Amino acid sequence: MPDPLVDDARVVEFLGDAYPVLARFHELLTSQGVLRGLIGPHEVSRLWERHLLNSAAVAAFLPTSGRLIDVGSGAGLPGVVLAAMLPDVEVILLDPMERRCEWLTEVIEQLGLTNASVRRGRAEEMHGELLVDAVTARAVAPMDRLGRMTMPLLVKGGVLVALKGRQAAVEVAKARGALKKMGAGVPEILEARTIDGVESTTVVRVVRETVRGSSKSKA
Numbered sequence: 001m002p003d004p005l006v007d008d009a010r011v012v013e014f015l016g017d018a019y020p021v022l023a024r025f026h027e028l029l030t031s032q033g034v035l036r037g038l039i040g041p042h043e044v045s046r047l048w049e050r051h052l053l054n055s056a057a058v059a060a061f062l063p064t065s066g067r068l069i070d071v072g073s074g075a076g077l078p079g080v081v082l083a084a085m086l087p088d089v090e091v092i093l094l095d096p097m098e099r100r101c102e103w104l105t106e107v108i109e110q111l112g113l114t115n116a117s118v119r120r121g122r123a124e125e126m127h128g129e130l131l132v133d134a135v136t137a138r139a140v141a142p143m144d145r146l147g148r149m150t151m152p153l154l155v156k157g158g159v160l161v162a163l164k165g166r167q168a169a170v171e172v173a174k175a176r177g178a179l180k181k182m183g184a185g186v187p188e189i190l191e192a193r194t195i196d197g198v199e200s201t202t203v204v205r206v207v208r209e210t211v212r213g214s215s216k217s218k219a
C-alpha cells in the first residue's frame with residue numbers, strides 16, 4: 001500500500017523549505033531503502049507518519065546552530081531529516097555498521113545535504129574525540145545506557161534529545177540515577193507534534209549540566 005500522506009498539503013506546509021529534500025528522501029527510502037534492507041517493506045505505507053514527520057518535529061527541541069551527532073542513525077532517522085530541517089547545524093550521522101554508513105553517505109550526497117557527514121563507529125568510541133552541542137537518538141538503547149553513551153559527547157549546556165514513544169516515562173524513572181551521575185540535569189518528557197490526525201512523538205530532553213570535575217572546581 002502506498003503512503004497516504006504523499007503529496008498531502010499539510011505535510012508540505014509543516015516541513016516548509018525542507019519539504020523537497022525530504023520528499024526525495026521518502027522516494028529513496030521507498031525504493032532503495034527497502035531493497036537494501038534499511039527499512040522494512042511494511043513501513044512504506046507509513047513512512048511520513050511514523051518516520052519522517054516525527055523526526056522533523058524533533059527539530060523544535062534542538063539548537064539551530066552548532067554541531068549535532070545522531071547516534072545510531074541507521075537509515076538516517078532522525079539525522080538526515082534534521083540536517084534538512086536545520087541547515088545551519090553541522091550534523092554528524094554516526095553508526096557502527098559499514099552497510100548503513102555507505103547508505104548514509106550516498107543519501108546525503110544525493111540530497112545535497114552539505115551540512116551532514118557520516119562517521120563510522122560506536123558512540124562510546126567517540127568519547128574524548130567529539131564534543132557537540134546536541135545529540136539525538138532513536139531506537140538505539142534504553143535511557144540509562146543512552147545517557148552513559150552520549151553525555152560525554154556533549155558540551156556543558158548541550159542537549160540530548162531521545163525519541164522514545166510510550167515507554168518514555170518508565171525509561172526515565174529507571175534512568176534518573178545514571179543520568180545524574182553523568183552530569184545530566186532533570187530529564188523532561190515532551191510531545192513533538194506534527195499535523196492533525198498524526199500521533200505525536202514522545203521525546204526525552206536532557207541537558208548536560210556538569211562535565212566531570214567542573215561542579216567541584218566551581219565550588
Ligand SMILES: C[S@@+](CC[C@H](N)C(=O)[O-])C[C@H]1O[C@@H](n2cnc3c(N)ncnc32)[C@H](O)[C@@H]1O
Pocket residue numbers: 071072073074075076077078094095096097100121122123124137138139140149
Ligand atoms: C534499531 S536501529 C535504529 C536506527 C535509526 N535510528 C532508526 O530509528 O531507524 C539502531 C541503530 O543503532 C546503531 N547502534 C547500536 N549501538 C550503537 C552504539 N553504541 N553507537 C552508535 N550506534 C549504535 C545500530 O548499528 C543501528 O543502526
